[in-house]
Amino acid sequence: MAPSTTQTPEAAAPTPTPSSSAAATSPELPAIVKNDPARTGFDPATKWWMNYFKILSGQITTEGAFHYRESRYVANEERDCKTCEGYRDWAFAHSPTVRFMREKIEALNGRLDADNVVCRRCPARLTADGEVHRQSGGFSPGHGILICANEVRDRKHLEDTLAHEMVHAWDHLRWKVDWAGGKDLKHAACTEIRASMLSGECRWTKEAITRGNWTLTQQFQECVRKRAVQSVLARPACKDDVQAVKVVNQVWDSCFADTRPFDEVYR
Incomplete structure (x- = not known):
């Protein structure tokens, strides 16, 4: 950048x-995909605890459980x-x-x-x-x-x-970051690498315990790389996952080594 x-x-x-x-x-x-009670089993007009019981008893599909979850977020906003x-x-x-x-x-x-x-x-x-x-x-x-x-x-x-x-x-x-990636996806890739690396979201305990991604080597690097690729892939200018991986790889060495404004990876 x-x-x-x-x-x-x-x-x-x-x-x-x-x-x-x-x-x-x-x-x-x-x-x-929008909810269809006839297909999913989840009826928003029914009491929440009744829908919850239906989820526990297998009467609501995985799709229906998703819509139920979103409805509870609305209620508890x-x-x-x-x-x-x-x-x-x-x-x-x-x-x-x-x-x-x-x-x-x-x-x-x-x-x-x-x-x-x-x-x-x-x-x-x-x-x-x-x-x-x-x-x-x-x-x-x-x-x-x-x-x-x-x-x-x-x-x-x-x-x-x-x-x-x-x-x-x-x-x-x-720096002037091209957030959408319309001019240069490398900007987005670099800031995503740095944000995942410096924020603490890829520390060993979070990956191993919270997400269940446990490996002996390169766990931190793989987490940062994976999250950066996912973020670049979400940019409108990114064509597919192949391009996202390519762009992240192009800037990896310089951006993964850049810990500014920290002296080192703190978290």
């Missing part, structure tokens, strides 16, 4: 808009957002990583606080190919950081998610 002039994120709250929302209308992308905001405020006050990144962002004339780091419900999408598309958060240069309150598992998960997006914010202020 080449150096550029400093830009400061604005304070307006970002709106959670999935980057691949065009799937609903674009013929090239799988259509979004206010609670989830309040919990998320409490975790966010704790991280700004006590997390060494978040506090360090906040100082470094301020040094580049940026600002991140409760006004532009917001908690919102982020709807997941089920597409016709059977894939479930979720997001934990996002960074918008013109708005700030979005934390998906319904996807936050606990305080440590929010800390990792916030740290990831703060690395993106720092990269945006330090």
Whole structure:
């Protein structure tokens, strides 16, 4: 990524808009699957506990269970957002990583606080190919950081998610990043490598215990690489997974070695 002039994120709250929302209308992308009670067994008009019992007894399909999960997120949106905001405020006050990144962002004339780091419900999408598309958060240069309150598992998960997006914010202020990849996908690949590497989301305990990905060698590197490829693949300019892997490999050595603004991988 080449150096550029400093830009400061604005304070307006970002709106959670999935980057691949065009799937609903674009013929090239799988259509979004909507619930059909006759097919899935999940009826949103029925009491939640009755639907839950039907899931336990096998009367609701996997697809129906997905729609049930989303309906509960809608019902619990206010609670989830309040919990998320409490975790966010704790991280700004006590997390060494978040506090360090906040100082470094301020040094580049940026600002991140409760006004532009917001908690919102982020709807997941089920597409016709059977894939479930979720997001934990996002960074918008013109708005700030979005934390998906319904996807936050606990305080440590929010800390990792916030740290990831703060690395993106720092990269945006330090360099001019082509976020969509329309001009150069290498920008997106590099910032995704750095964010996954520096945020703590790929540390050994999280991969081995939380995700069940346990290996003796190269576990950290493989996690960073996998998450970077997935993020690049979600960019509109990326054609397929082959191109995503190729672009990540092209920038891997230089970007994986770049720990700025940290002296080393801290988490």
